[in-house]
Amino acid sequence: MLNSLGFAKPPAETRVVVAMSGGVDSSVTAALLKDEGYDVVGITLQLYDYGAALRKGACCAGQDIYDAATVAERIGIPHYVLDYESRFKDQVIEEFADSYARGETPIPCVRCNQTVKFRDLLATARDLGAEALATGHYVQRRLGPHGPELVRGADAGRDQSYFLFATTSDQLDFLRFPLGHLSKPETRDLAQRYGLSVHDKPDSQDICFVPDGDYASIVKRLRPEAAEPGEIVDLAGQVVGKHQGVIHYTIGQRRGLGLGAEVSGGEPLFVIRLEPNRRRVVVGPRSALGRDIVHLKDVNWLGGPETDVACTVKLRSAQAPAPARLTRNADGSGTLHLAAPQHGIAPGQAAVFYDGDRVLGGGWISGTGLSDAVEAA
Structure with a gap:
């Protein structure tokens, strides 16, 4: 018989590392798993240190590390803080600045998940003898005929699948998302039930390393030519x-x-x-913004063997999925043909492909174009 994480052993014999950011979602994730009897280890990543310039409530700031440690003590699990500051600067902040300097509109949260969290932290979890890495993302993982599949969160208003499109099949095999079937109010109710001090902590709204949302000042300091x-x-x-x-x-x-x-x-x-x-x-x-061809690079594919597939696609995180046809190439590039032109498609953003509620993958937007039919219209 399998336990709730899909392993054929008792929870007490299953070690799970939980990525604890200090917020309510990851805190409840750790508390839920501990309550079920799992061998839980909490890890918080110190990603940057801007001292007094940091906004209270920003992911992985000093206050958040303290909050994560407090929750870990409350639920009785070991907790470690890992200094990933140099990795975060090299893999996320520098790329963020480069992208803006190229005239793109980057999504650093995706890069962070793609590199620091789901590559580096996942490797650390394996080194600790864990059989899974659990996060507080509102997304679901289910077993399909060919292995684990990434699925949108049950609460459409909280779904974070857009930001996890770069998760590979190997990573998905190791990852678990215990909150994917919950709504945010249900998560906060659980936090209160477990007596967690973060039960009413506000959600972080902006890019975590950008004080007061002023991203331009960060880019100007790192890439002055862009200003x-x-x-x-x-x-x-x-x-x-x-x-x-x-x-x-x-x-x-x-x-x-x-x-x-x-x-x-x-x-x-x-x-x-x-x-x-x-x-x-x-x-x-506005009429000049319409595009129905989207060129992609670094496509991550979680679907089947098809290289030409009908799907729906989100071109921004808050946008509703639109019908499209995707053509994938062997070099990791791809082309989306949208059923109708979309406006404001920006290089540096992500295009995420869906089949119903399942995430088929995604890629980075490198350019756009107009089909002959639309251009002639």
């Missing part, structure tokens, strides 16, 4: 304004352009593309 001023031009190349650095803009952006009605003729203007090498921001009407 150099330049021109705002229309689709014909006519200069219509000035900007203070391409890092302040993303494709699809409307606000903050500082262009008067006399420039736009009364029609709202949007960022159509960024040209960082020329330090230019190109603007135009």
Whole structure:
């Protein structure tokens, strides 16, 4: 008979490492598993140290390490803090800055899951003799005919599958997500039941290493060239304004352009593309944003052997899935053909593929285009 994590042994003989960020979700994950009798070890990663500049409530800040240790003591499990600061800087923060300097719109949370957490921490968990690494993500794992599958969280409003698209099949075999079937209110109720001090701790809203959400100041410090001023031009190349650095803009952006009605003729203007090498921001009407071809790189595939497959795709985390057809190539690249043009598709973001509630994989957006049919319309 299998235990709740899928192992043919009693929970007490099953060691599980829990990634404890100091928030309510990972704390409840540890408490649930301990309550079921598992041999639980809590690990918190120190990812950065900006001292007084850190926002209280940011993931893995000093307060969060203290909160994780307090929860571990409360539920009676060993707890360790690992210094991953240099890894986080190299693999997440530096890549974040590089991406903005290239005129992209990065998602550092995905990079963190892809590298520091689900690669490095997972290896550490194995070194500790664990048979699973559990996290507090709102996503589900189920066994399919060909092995474990990644599935959206039961609570659509909390689903975090978009941010876990880069999880590999080997990693998914080792990972467990005990909260995937719960809603956030149910998780907070459990935290109160277990007497956890973090039961009412607010969720972190912004990128964890960016104080007050001011990502531009981080990028400016690391890549000052990305903050150099330049021109705002229309689709014909006519200069219509000035900007203070391409890092302040993303494709699809409307606000903050500082262009008067006399420039736009009364029609709202949007960022159509960024040209960082020329330090230019190109603007135009919303109609110029529509794209139905999406080029991808570094595709992670969790589906079957097909290289051409119908699916739905999310092009931003808060966007509803849209019908598409995916073509995958042997070199890890791919092309999405959307059933209808989408607006504001930005390089550096992720395209995540679904078959119903199952995650088929995802890739990084490297560019966009228009099909002949749409361009002729």
